[in-house]
Amino acid sequence: MMKQLPYIIGVLLIAVPFVAPQYPLHLIIMILIWSLVYTAWSLMGRFGLVSLGHGAFMSIGAYVTALLWNYGGISPWIGIPAAMITAAIMAFLVAYPCFQFKIVGHYFALVTLALSEVVKLVIIACRDTTGGSLGFTPERHGEGTSIVAIQFADKEVFYFVVLIAWGIGLLIWRAVDRSMMRFALDSISEDEDASAAAGVHVTASKLKITMLSAVLTALGGALYCQYQMFIGPEVIGGIGISLQIVFAVVVGGLYTMMGPTIGAIITLLMTEVFRNLITSLRTQGIDLAGLDTTVYGLMLILFIIFLPKGILGEAIDRLAGGKKRDTG
Amino acid sequence: MDEIFDIFLLEALINGILFGGVLALLSLGLNLIFGVVDVVWICYAELVMFGMYTMYWLAGVYDVPILLAAVAAIGLVAILGLLVHVLIIAPILGSPPINQLLATGGLLFFLQSAATLMFSIEFRNLGLRLPILEFNEMYFSYARLLAFGVALVGMAAVYLFLTRTYIGAAIRAISQDREVMVLMGVDSKKVYWVTALVGGGLAGLAACLLVLQYDVHPFVGISFGPITFIICVLGGLGNMIGGFVAAFILSIIISVGGLYSEMEWGYVLAFVFFIVMMFIRPQGLLGKK
Numbered sequence: 001m002m003k004q005l006p007y008i009i010g011v012l013l014i015a016v017p018f019v020a021p022q023y024p025l026h027l028i029i030m031i032l033i034w035s036l037v038y039t040a041w042s043l044m045g046r047f048g049l050v051s052l053g054h055g056a057f058m059s060i061g062a063y064v065t066a067l068l069w070n071y072g073g074i075s076p077w078i079g080i081p082a083a084m085i086t087a088a089i090m091a092f093l094v095a096y097p098c099f100q101f102k103i104v105g106h107y108f109a110l111v112t113l114a115l116s117e118v119v120k121l122v123i124i125a126c127r128d129t130t131g132g133s134l135g136f137t138p139e140r141h142g143e144g145t146s147i148v149a150i151q152f153a154d155k156e157v158f159y160f161v162v163l164i165a166w167g168i169g170l171l172i173w174r175a176v177d178r179s180m181m182r183f184a185l186d187s188i189s190e191d192e193d194a195s196a197a198a199g200v201h202v203t204a205s206k207l208k209i210t211m212l213s214a215v216l217t218a219l220g221g222a223l224y225c226q227y228q229m230f231i232g233p234e235v236i237g238g239i240g241i242s243l244q245i246v247f248a249v250v251v252g253g254l255y256t257m258m259g260p261t262i263g264a265i266i267t268l269l270m271t272e273v274f275r276n277l278i279t280s281l282r283t284q285g286i287d288l289a290g291l292d293t294t295v296y297g298l299m300l301i302l303f304i305i306f307l308p309k310g311i312l313g314e315a316i317d318r319l320a321g322g323k324k325r326d327t328g
Numbered sequence: 329m330d331e332i333f334d335i336f337l338l339e340a341l342i343n344g345i346l347f348g349g350v351l352a353l354l355s356l357g358l359n360l361i362f363g364v365v366d367v368v369w370i371c372y373a374e375l376v377m378f379g380m381y382t383m384y385w386l387a388g389v390y391d392v393p394i395l396l397a398a399v400a401a402i403g404l405v406a407i408l409g410l411l412v413h414v415l416i417i418a419p420i421l422g423s424p425p426i427n428q429l430l431a432t433g434g435l436l437f438f439l440q441s442a443a444t445l446m447f448s449i450e451f452r453n454l455g456l457r458l459p460i461l462e463f464n465e466m467y468f469s470y471a472r473l474l475a476f477g478v479a480l481v482g483m484a485a486v487y488l489f490l491t492r493t494y495i496g497a498a499i500r501a502i503s504q505d506r507e508v509m510v511l512m513g514v515d516s517k518k519v520y521w522v523t524a525l526v527g528g529g530l531a532g533l534a535a536c537l538l539v540l541q542y543d544v545h546p547f548v549g550i551s552f553g554p555i556t557f558i559i560c561v562l563g564g565l566g567n568m569i570g571g572f573v574a575a576f577i578l579s580i581i582i583s584v585g586g587l588y589s590e591m592e593w594g595y596v597l598a599f600v601f602f603i604v605m606m607f608i609r610p611q612g613l614l615g616k617k
Contacts, residue, residue: 050429101606102610109426109429110561115599117599118596121595121599294437294442
């Protein structure tokens with residue numbers, strides 16, 4: 001049964017757009033896009049490289065693609081790779097000196113947090129081009145469906161686009177998990193000096209995984225933009241989104257392949273349920289705006305205290321008979 | 329033409345220094361906590377937000393005398409700080425520091441949205457407008473001058489507390505060596521509690537000063553939270569003097585940088601300056617190698 005499970009899920013995933021109504025389909029697409037971003041973050045997060053700057057990479061992915069399209073008429077087929085390269089360069093510029101000077105732990109988290117603020121503020125400050133805090137809308141191409149513009153009026157088509165992107169994200173996660181680099185990074189996260197002495201290229205290994213993570217996050221940002229056709233500096237960037245990325249992964253599970261996806265499913269469904277609840281209560285005159293994030297915040301605190309491995313991580317440990325339990 | 333230009337520059341410079349006072353106060357609180365407990369409270373600016381709301385409700389709505397309201401706000405935020413430590417940090421003291429940082433990040437979401445839930449996203453202010461001081465064609469608000477003065481006094485008080493009292497000495501000692509001090513018979517739990525109280529109190533004091541100048545809303549913390557972390561890291565996390573110097577450098581960059589175009593560029597300049605400085609002096613401005 002466990003062996004066939006991936007195939008069953010695969011068939012179900014392909015069948016989804018043919019059976020699901022529009023609203024659940026929209027939710028699934030959002031879950032897949034965010035899962036890609038969360039998986040990208042967990043690529044480096046699982047090795048103790050806690051970045052609070054992934055909002056920056058997501059914004060870069062979305063804004064570079066959209067700005068090239070609106071102002072240069074450059075197709076996202078070129079714009080998305082360009083955005084991914086921009087994110088890689090940005091990651092390199094910030095991460096290389098960080099790793100060279102051994103900026104780790106708190107310091108790394110706060111430097112990357114500064115990065116996400118810089119990108120957000122630059123977007124707001126360049127309001128004549130980017131629309132500032134009010135957000136930005138990529139121009140529709142004709143009827144709304146265009147292969148060149150990667151715009152699809154039908155959600156069904158877009159579903160397959162993001163499904164493939166998500167699948168690629170998971171494959172990359174697995175490739176990293178099975179590579180020699182994983183052992184190198186694991187040992188680096190334990191003790192940098194000792195692994196350097198053992199012949200591990202500390203800076204190069206950390207840099208590779210960071211750039212890979214940034215590139216995938218930018219892809220997620222670009223897909224978000226192509227799908228929602230609206231982006232804003234706070235919608236896909238800044239400290240809020242950067243923290244949201246970290247939290248969803250923590251909730252789902254940091255050390256397993258499907259953990260970030262589970263995190264996306266749980267957090268997005270929860271947000272939706274609360275949003276509907278708040279909307280229905282508002283029609284009865286009860287204003288509970290903020291209830292969703294209140295519960296969300298509380299849940300995250302409890303998760304970090306009681307379930308630091310996340311839901312999936314904990315479940316796998318339990319199933320394995322608690323053999324591999326360790327503190328972490 | 330030149331003269332007017334210089335006056336604007338001087339005005340921005342002085343306003344920058346005045347703004348730096350409150351930032352220095354905030355970074356002192358954060359540094360104090362980091363130095364002792366080894367945790368960065370990502371939600372620190374949200375504690376300030378609660379202090380600002382306390383001031384708004386007490387002084388603005390219920391007409392409590394403003395000084396009394398300030399004392400209440402400082403006390404309340406100090407207690408909130410203690411709760412943060414006891415309820416969130418203490419249970420996970422043994423896990424990796426980054427988990428503690430993330431737990432306070434969860435609290436950031438919680439406090440922001442709890443404020444939204446309770447007070448709605450409306451912008452509120454005390455309705456108190458302090459006069460503007462005119463000096464040589466330059467304009468400074470009394471609120472800023474007052475904030476600057478009180479912040480300096482507050483920092484001096486903390487300095488005296490750390491150097492002249494027994495518990496202050498214990499705080500300094502424990503921030504130098506956490507393990508050995510426990511062996512020396514320092515009650516680390518008590519030191520943690522006092523630190524959290526003082527750290528919260530400083531956030532409360534900053535709230536009293538900020539509410540005179542800015543409107544309060546649930547997301548007000550975002551406007552000075554990130555800059556406070558940056559100041560602490562630039563000064564060297566846990567290094568209080570470094571944080572003090574860094575606060576003024578960054579506030580001047582923001583104020584003068586914002587002079588030539590939009591305010592955001594001042595912040596962008598400050599953040600870029602910070603990232604560049606991290607590469608030149610990763611241990612912080614005054615940190616030791």
